[in-house]
Amino acid sequence: METAPKTNVNIIGLTRDVYKGSPSTLCAGCGHNSITNHLIKALYEYGVPPHLLAKMSGIGCSSKTPAYFVEQAHGFNGVHGRMPSAATGAKLANRDLMVLGISGDGDTASIGLGQYAHLVRRNLDCTYIVEDNGVYGLTKGQFSATADRGSVLKKGQVNEFETIDVCGLAIELGATFVARSFSGDGKQLVPLLQAAFSHRGTAVLDVISPCVTFNDHTGSTKSYAYVKDHEVLLHTTDYISPKEEVVVDYEPGTAQDIELEDGSHVVLRKLDGSYDATDRLGAIRTIHEAREKGELMTGLLYVNTDATDLCERERLPLTPLAQLGESALRIGREDWSKLMSSFG
Amino acid sequence: MTNDFTIRAATVNGSGSQSSNLVLTHAILRLGVPVVPKNVFPSNIEGLPTWFDVRLSPKGYRCRSREVDILVALNASTWQTDVPDVKPGGAIVHDAAYQVAGAAQRDDVFYYPVPFTDLAKEHFAQGSPRKYLINMIYVGVLAHLLGIDAQVVEAALYDQFRNKPAAVESNMVAVRVGIDYAREHLPKRDHYRVEPMTGLTDGLFLMDGNRAAALGALMGGCTVVSWYPITPSTSLCEAFIQYADRYRVDPQTKERKAAVIQAEDELAAIGMVLGAGWAGARAMTSTSGPGLSLMAEYAGLGYYAELPGVIFDVQRAGPSTGLPTRTLQGDVAFAYTISHGDTKHIVLLPGTIEEAYELGMQAFDLAERFQTPVFVLSDLDLGMNLWLTAPLAYPERPFDRGKVLTAEDLEKLESWGRYRDDDHDGIPYRTVPGTPHENAGYFTRGSGHDEYARYSESSEVYQRNLDRLARKHETARASVPKPLIEEAGHPAAILAYGTTHHAVVEARDILREAGVQTDYLRVRALPLAKEIAAFVERHERVYVVEQNRDGQLQGILRSELPGALADRLISIRHYNGVPIDAPAIVDPLLAAERPAAAPALH
Numbered sequence: 001m002e003t004a005p006k007t008n009v010n011i012i013g014l015t016r017d018v019y020k021g022s023p024s025t026l027c028a029g030c031g032h033n034s035i036t037n038h039l040i041k042a043l044y045e046y047g048v049p050p051h052l053l054a055k056m057s058g059i060g061c062s063s064k065t066p067a068y069f070v071e072q073a074h075g076f077n078g079v080h081g082r083m084p085s086a087a088t089g090a091k092l093a094n095r096d097l098m099v100l101g102i103s104g105d106g107d108t109a110s111i112g113l114g115q116y117a118h119l120v121r122r123n124l125d126c127t128y129i130v131e132d133n134g135v136y137g138l139t140k141g142q143f144s145a146t147a148d149r150g151s152v153l154k155k156g157q158v159n160e161f162e163t164i165d166v167c168g169l170a171i172e173l174g175a176t177f178v179a180r181s182f183s184g185d186g187k188q189l190v191p192l193l194q195a196a197f198s199h200r201g202t203a204v205l206d207v208i209s210p211c212v213t214f215n216d217h218t219g220s221t222k223s224y225a226y227v228k229d230h231e232v233l234l235h236t237t238d239y240i241s242p243k244e245e246v247v248v249d250y251e252p253g254t255a256q257d258i259e260l261e262d263g264s265h266v267v268l269r270k271l272d273g274s275y276d277a278t279d280r281l282g283a284i285r286t287i288h289e290a291r292e293k294g295e296l297m298t299g300l301l302y303v304n305t306d307a308t309d310l311c312e313r314e315r316l317p318l319t320p321l322a323q324l325g326e327s328a329l330r331i332g333r334e335d336w337s338k339l340m341s342s343f344g
Numbered sequence: 345m346t347n348d349f350t351i352r353a354a355t356v357n358g359s360g361s362q363s364s365n366l367v368l369t370h371a372i373l374r375l376g377v378p379v380v381p382k383n384v385f386p387s388n389i390e391g392l393p394t395w396f397d398v399r400l401s402p403k404g405y406r407c408r409s410r411e412v413d414i415l416v417a418l419n420a421s422t423w424q425t426d427v428p429d430v431k432p433g434g435a436i437v438h439d440a441a442y443q444v445a446g447a448a449q450r451d452d453v454f455y456y457p458v459p460f461t462d463l464a465k466e467h468f469a470q471g472s473p474r475k476y477l478i479n480m481i482y483v484g485v486l487a488h489l490l491g492i493d494a495q496v497v498e499a500a501l502y503d504q505f506r507n508k509p510a511a512v513e514s515n516m517v518a519v520r521v522g523i524d525y526a527r528e529h530l531p532k533r534d535h536y537r538v539e540p541m542t543g544l545t546d547g548l549f550l551m552d553g554n555r556a557a558a559l560g561a562l563m564g565g566c567t568v569v570s571w572y573p574i575t576p577s578t579s580l581c582e583a584f585i586q587y588a589d590r591y592r593v594d595p596q597t598k599e600r601k602a603a604v605i606q607a608e609d610e611l612a613a614i615g616m617v618l619g620a621g622w623a624g625a626r627a628m629t630s631t632s633g634p635g636l637s638l639m640a641e642y643a644g645l646g647y648y649a650e651l652p653g654v655i656f657d658v659q660r661a662g663p664s665t666g667l668p669t670r671t672l673q674g675d676v677a678f679a680y681t682i683s684h685g686d687t688k689h690i691v692l693l694p695g696t697i698e699e700a701y702e703l704g705m706q707a708f709d710l711a712e713r714f715q716t717p718v719f720v721l722s723d724l725d726l727g728m729n730l731w732l733t734a735p736l737a738y739p740e741r742p743f744d745r746g747k748v749l750t751a752e753d754l755e756k757l758e759s760w761g762r763y764r765d766d767d768h769d770g771i772p773y774r775t776v777p778g779t780p781h782e783n784a785g786y787f788t789r790g791s792g793h794d795e796y797a798r799y800s801e802s803s804e805v806y807q808r809n810l811d812r813l814a815r816k817h818e819t820a821r822a823s824v825p826k827p828l829i830e831e832a833g834h835p836a837a838i839l840a841y842g843t844t845h846h847a848v849v850e851a852r853d854i855l856r857e858a859g860v861q862t863d864y865l866r867v868r869a870l871p872l873a874k875e876i877a878a879f880v881e882r883h884e885r886v887y888v889v890e891q892n893r894d895g896q897l898q899g900i901l902r903s904e905l906p907g908a909l910a911d912r913l914i915s916i917r918h919y920n921g922v923p924i925d926a927p928a929i930v931d932p933l934l935a936a937e938r939p940a941a942a943p944a945l946h
Contacts, residue, residue: 022798049780050782050785051777051778051779051780051781051782051784051785052777052778054623054777056619066787067787067799070785071785072782072783072784072785073777073785074775074776074777074784074785074786074787074788075785075786075787075788075789076619076622076787076788076789077787077788077789077790077791078615078619078642078645078790079615079641079642079645079790082611082612082615082641082642084612084615085570085607085611085612085613085614085615085616085619086615086616086618086619086622087619088570088605088612088615088616088619089568089570089615089616089617089618089619089620089621089622089623089625089627090619090620090622090623090777091623092568092603092605092616092620092625093567093568093619093620093621093622093623093624093625093627094623094624094625094776094777094778096778097623097777097778114608114609114611114612115608115611115612115615117608118607118608118612122605311603314600314603314604314605315593315598315599315600316599316600316601316603317594317597317599317600317601320624320625320778321567321568321601321602321603321620321625322567322620322623322624322625322776322778323624324565324567324601325565325742325743326565326742326743328601329562329565329566329567329592329601330562330563330565330739331562331563331587331591333738335591336738337738340735340736341735343549343550343551343735344547344549344735
């Protein structure tokens with residue numbers, strides 16, 4: 001007897017509920033909660049096996065969120081600003097893991113800038129999300145290093161320092177996948193996340209995620225209202241999994257179809273008619289121009305599908321290092337004797 | 345004096361003197377005489393003074409000797425201060441250009457002036473090798489004065505330059521220049537000689553502790569190494585890389601069963617180690633004091649979230665940058681409790697090359713058994729100096745991966761809790777990411793957590809967890825390497841650890857000759873094994889000898905031993921940056937044991 005195909009399950013037969021986690025303890029209306037929901041959707045639709053997902057984070061509001069999705073997966077809450085190193089170690093130990101790093105603007109651009117930079121340089125195969133609200137929440141509202149110059153805190157202090165643009169910096173450091181998005185725009189964020197999962201290498205997503213408690217007022221450049229008024233979409237984004245057929249329904253020259261490493265596609269329907277997401281210098285120029293104009297430019301800023309990730313560069317075997325035993329790792333008895341006599 | 349004296353070569357860093365010193369060492373060893381090479385070098389690439397001692401010890405002592413019998417003076421800048429260190433009756437081979445005047449003028453030593461520069465100009469073409477070959481001339485001069493056959497030196501040159509046969513030839517020319525000059529111009533006046541010996545060095549060879557520790561890591565199954573270069577630990581990871589290239593690379597596919605990452609700093613180095621340990625790999629880093637300080641925060645996470653990892657700390661003289669190329673046992677107290685809050689770590693204290701290898705290997709078992717960072721504290725003396733050692737033993741035991749639940753295990757269990765103390769030994773069960781079971785996952789965090797790894801700020805849960813961690817530490821007390829004890833019922837005893845051991849061995853012989861008998865215990869790990877308290881209890885006076893200013897192990901003993909026992913401890917400390925010698929123990933110990941007796945022997 002044939003069993004009827006299950007409904008409401010993804011390609012690996014799991015329901016959406018499997019991708020949920022504990023209830024959020026963040027403020028109601030926090031952008032991070034929206035990102036969590038988009039992540040649940042993206043992971044579910046993508047069909048990520050929970051046991052292969054490694055949820056990595058540091059410290060801060062953003063870093064709490066890995067507890068709020070895919071309960072079954074292993075999670076790692078490291079120390080402040082040092083998630084990239086733990087993520088690197090985990091991936092080296094088991095290259096089968098899908099490493100998903102969740103960080104914040106303080107965790108990435110202030111205390112963790114060094115580790116962030118070196119993660120990107122090494123092109124560790126992972127998805128790295130910066131839940132970016134420009135402010136410290138748990139310590140009640142100090143500027144972080146992604147706050148724009150001239151933006152104003154709730155109590156009136158003005159940020160006089162230059163912002164650190166984690167996307168611009170990433171491209172400078174040789175990043176191979178860089179996107180910016182907005183927590184309120186699931187239509188854009190979900191396909192970007194899925195493309196990031198498919199990309200082999202470090203995929204950086206800077207997601208502007210307003211802090212409703214400390215940074216959602218007039219004068220903030222990371223508020224819902226500011227984003228609404230200043231967001232400029234580079235393109236619309238579609239993700240097409242390797243199993244789906246790419247159906248071309250756009251006029252030639254109006255979309256960029258990029259094949260990712262696993263055979264999936266990301267299709268960018270151009271809105272300004274010219275943006276090329278594989279042009280590194282163009283991406284840097286676009287980021288700078290947008291900042292000068294005070295625009296929040298979102299979309300897939302840059303992608304390079306032709307780079308070597310860290311595990312490949314280290315020539316690691318396909319069997320995860322964590323699974324190798326004595327016979328694979330110890331010098332053989334005969335070689336050992338030879339080695340010892342070579343010292344004599 | 346035959347086969348029982350110390351040669352000191354005072355040279356300029358970066359002049360190639362290290363090769364000459366090692367050739368001399370190997371030549372003496374080839375004659376069957378036990379050697380103790382000690383390098384005292386500057387934190388510098390080129391130009392600063394450096395000293396290399398070769399002690400010849402027919403009794404097989406492996407510590408440095410305080411006395412210098414023969415000085416090779418090839419550094420004008422230290423000439424005036426090096427000469428006074430030579431013992432009366434000693435010999436001084438020096439550049440003929442140096443003036444025998446001032447402090448360098450003595451009437452109780454023998455001078456052998458050699459025109460090194462002129463000889464080099466005469467025999468070698470202009471160019472950089474000339475500078476290096478000058479040092480090799482001194483080897484020839486000494487060989488002649490001490491009666492070492494030229495063929496033995498040549499064989500030692502092959503030992504030194506085994507991959508560069510051409511270098512053997514040019515260096516041998518320099519050696520012969522030295523021999524010929526000494527034969528023609530330097531009639532023997534001192535009484536030092538090297539004679540062949542038998543039965544003392546059979547099967548032994550020279551190795552440094554960093555290499556031994558790297559082999560321990562390799563045989564201990566380490567697959568992830570993350571490190572930041574720092575003296576004196578650098579050569580540990582470099583040796584690991586060398587062996588990984590040789591033994592972990594598939595010749596066909598070029599796949600490499602080891603990932604070695606040069607990290608951006610030690611914050612990242614330990615982060616990668618703990619991330620890899622969390623994900624099931626055996627991982628290590630090596631560092632020294634400043635790096636260890638940077639690792640403090642993640643070390644606390646490792647303790648509290650219970651993550652395996654091995655940290656080799658090759659101790660150097662702190663605080664701060666301190667003396668980067670000098671030795672100390674200055675990190676013991678820090679490593680034991682490194683990080684904020686109540687933390688207590690497993691610390692291994694190797695004292696020999698064999699232990700650098702064996703404890704280096706065992707550290708990986710302990711880290712996984714106890715799911716915690718394990719610190720292996722060697723020091724610059726053990727790590728970077730060459731020591732005579734027997735071949736290292738092939739491991740007979742499989743890895744101990746500790747309490748890891750597989751998908752099959754989980755299938756049989758109704759429930760499990762990552763931090764639940766099912767076995768009442770404080771050690772919980774863990775799963776590694778990638779385990780294909782829906783109950784495998786848990787959330788690892790440095791914040792408060794309950795038995796099921798859930799976030800918790802409950803006072804009761806917090807305290808229960810800390811108490812369990814303390815229980816785990818007690819379990820470790822019984823599992824870490826036991827102390828080594830030599831006991832014959834004497835009321836006075838010596839307690840030491842690490843490289844201090846070698847000075848204790850000689851000191852006990854000297855003390856015995858002086859009529860003071862001692863028992864001896866060598867600590868090899870923290871937490872302190874129960875045998876240590878029992879040993880102290882059996883003695884009236886226990887001299888705790890260590891190489892730091894504050895008596896760090898003594899402090900740990902005082903805080904952990906019952907009060908009455910703590911009062912039996914007498915601290916002897918040596919902390920000038922050069923390895924401890926026997927007089928540093930004999931003098932204060934004799935003064936304490938025989939307060940009314942004659943002045944100290946030294």
